[in-house]
Amino acid sequence: MTESADAIVDNTSTVVEPNYDWDGFGFETRQVHAGERPQLDHGDRVVPIHISNAFRFDSFQQTWDRFSLEDEGQLYSRHLNPTAEVAEGKIASLEGGTGAVAVASGTAAISSVLFGLLEAGDHFISTASIYSGTQIIFNRAMKRLGISVDYVWDWRDEDEWESLIRPETKLIFTETIPNPKNDITDIEAIAKIAHRHNIPLVVDNTVATPYLIRPIEHGADIVVHSATKFLAGQGAGLAGLIVDGGRFDWTATNGRYALLTDRQSSTSPSFLERSGNERAFAEYIRQTAVNDIGPAISAFNAFLLQQGMETLSLRMERHVDNSVAIAQWLVDQAGVESVDFAGLPGGRDSDLAQRLYGGRTGSVFGVTVTGGLEGARTFIDHLRVFSRMTNIGDVRSLAINPRTSTHNGFSPEHRARLGIHDGLIRLSIGIESVADLIADLDQALAAVVRIHGA
Ligand SMILES: Cc1ncc(COP(=O)(O)O)c(C=O)c1O
Known part of the structure; x- marks a missing residue:
């Protein structure tokens, strides 16, 4: 089949402008x-x-x-x-x-x-x-x-x-x-x-x-x-x-x-x-x-x-998937006293988490280990994949003990009221392979149990 000359001219002459108005797009x-x-x-x-x-x-x-x-x-x-x-x-x-x-x-x-x-x-x-x-x-x-x-x-x-x-x-x-x-x-x-x-x-x-x-x-x-x-x-x-x-x-x-x-x-x-x-x-x-x-x-x-x-959604999907898997895993581990993650089913905020956040409450949450301040020290000092760092929301996984860092200057009463206990660890879960992150937490928790008990 042959195309008419007119059709060819028509096809090649139309160059549309790039879009700059993104209202209504996904x-x-x-x-x-x-x-x-x-x-x-x-x-x-x-x-x-x-x-x-x-x-x-x-x-x-x-x-x-x-x-x-x-x-x-x-x-x-x-x-x-x-x-x-x-x-x-x-x-x-x-x-x-x-x-x-x-x-x-x-x-x-x-x-x-x-x-x-x-x-x-x-x-x-x-x-x-x-x-x-x-x-x-x-x-x-x-x-x-x-x-x-x-x-x-x-x-x-x-x-x-x-x-x-x-x-x-x-x-x-x-x-x-x-x-x-x-x-x-x-x-x-x-x-x-x-x-x-x-x-x-x-x-x-x-x-x-x-x-x-x-x-x-x-x-x-x-x-x-x-x-x-x-x-x-x-x-x-x-x-x-x-x-x-x-x-x-x-x-x-x-x-x-x-x-x-x-x-x-x-x-x-x-x-x-x-x-x-x-x-x-x-x-x-x-x-x-x-x-x-x-x-x-x-x-x-x-x-x-x-x-x-430009890559926010892709990273957030991975941050949250990793966090849900890790929070669920942590709940059952020896050496863990509690996990503060609203996205977990059955908690005080789980209905609100579902209604406003679709059950996906980010990737920064708390885990309290046994042994108080010394338990926290053992846990933090044994991490190898997680970085010992302040900051959150990095592609890398990070961990810190709020009692001795972000909330160090707060009075003991103020910390107690906020639930910042000595053994609390703040985790900011990154986008690495979740199995590697769990393995790192696992070996750090094993050290906590060995030294401070379950
Ligand atoms: C929730 C929240 N708001 C504000 C800030 C302050 O931001 P910046 O460190 O960029 O000054 C931080 C820093 O950790 C934060 O976590």
């Missing part, structure tokens, strides 16, 4: 593509590392427009860098947010949100079992700025929340999967309490990642990440992300967040007026808190982060 497609921008100069397919502190303006007028925020283009890498912008677009898409800001670390992300929304005299509330370093920011840095925090010990207890909320309470903070106890929270229940009082809910989704749960879908207003962990994935670069959920009604806050909602001069609009309710928070945080404190992410780390995110 999670795995968006983790690879979302945030990409046309690289017109060289056709690079991998996101380039834009090592430039500042960016040339086309004209006098463009300079003026960028400084007055009429034009949101590049200006200076403290606010916006083209490599970081790709990571920002990607996380906004994966979390279902309206915008995002990348910063130098998870700590910078959390501090920037607090600095942006709170001032001296304000108060906020957090669940008690959050990451120990975040508690230190709350108790030390925030306190020095005249901002006070209260902790809710049982997030299920509405009366406890209500007894702590007062007129100065301007933010509620929690984590989806706290470590080391894997004591998951019900974001929906906490969001209802926050919104009843017109207070934004900030959720640290570091350990779960948007692959396991998307807090905005469950009522969170702002999501933060230590992208240092699972998002970047390979333990090679610190990074932090702030995601704007776009749903909190800033218009109904009566001047409580005045820098965001009100005009600061008669000549320029407020962030709320300029960006609208849906996008005001991300722009506000970028232009004020992040600009004023200066925790800019380096272009190189932004590159590592965006590369890591």
Whole structure:
């Protein structure tokens, strides 16, 4: 069969443009593509590392427009860098947010949100079992700025929340999967309490990642990440992300967040007026808190982060499969007193784990060995495949004794209340062969039993 000349011309003349709008595409497609921008100069397919502190303006007028925020283009890498912008677009898409800001670390992300929304005299509330370093920011840095925090010990207890909320309470903070106890929270229940009082809910989704749960879908207003962990994935670069959920009604806050909602001069609009309710928070945080404190992410780390995110789902599947197998195995072993993993059937949180997390509660959890502190020492010192390290969310498996590390500075009473017992080990399960990981744990537990008893 011969084709007509017309048909051939038609076939060869049609070249469609690459896609740059990934709304409505699957999670795995968006983790690879979302945030990409046309690289017109060289056709690079991998996101380039834009090592430039500042960016040339086309004209006098463009300079003026960028400084007055009429034009949101590049200006200076403290606010916006083209490599970081790709990571920002990607996380906004994966979390279902309206915008995002990348910063130098998870700590910078959390501090920037607090600095942006709170001032001296304000108060906020957090669940008690959050990451120990975040508690230190709350108790030390925030306190020095005249901002006070209260902790809710049982997030299920509405009366406890209500007894702590007062007129100065301007933010509620929690984590989806706290470590080391894997004591998951019900974001929906906490969001209802926050919104009843017109207070934004900030959720640290570091350990779960948007692959396991998307807090905005469950009522969170702002999501933060230590992208240092699972998002970047390979333990090679610190990074932090702030995601704007776009749903909190800033218009109904009566001047409580005045820098965001009100005009600061008669000549320029407020962030709320300029960006609208849906996008005001991300722009506000970028232009004020992040600009004023200066925790800019380096272009190189932004590159590592965006590369890591492209394979998030594949790594998370393996992290969680390995963790479920290891947690189930640990439960029956001599030398193990308890395993803190919400995904295990029959535990206090197993219904919640099923409902919100599909039974997959991440890969950072606790195991308590016999022999107390000396049992923990024996266990840690016998590990050969697991690395003795702080950090979580690496492709490598890691182990640490929280009593003598992350929670070393806490009082014995505080540790006891958090369930940080002497023999507790925090495991961050990597993506190695599960049989090798179990064999390593097995020989370390055998040493514990030999020396300290079962
Ligand atoms: C849950 C969580 N949030 C925040 C942080 C702080 O992140 P970064 O170390 O990137 O500053 C960590 C660090 O371990 C963390 O585990």
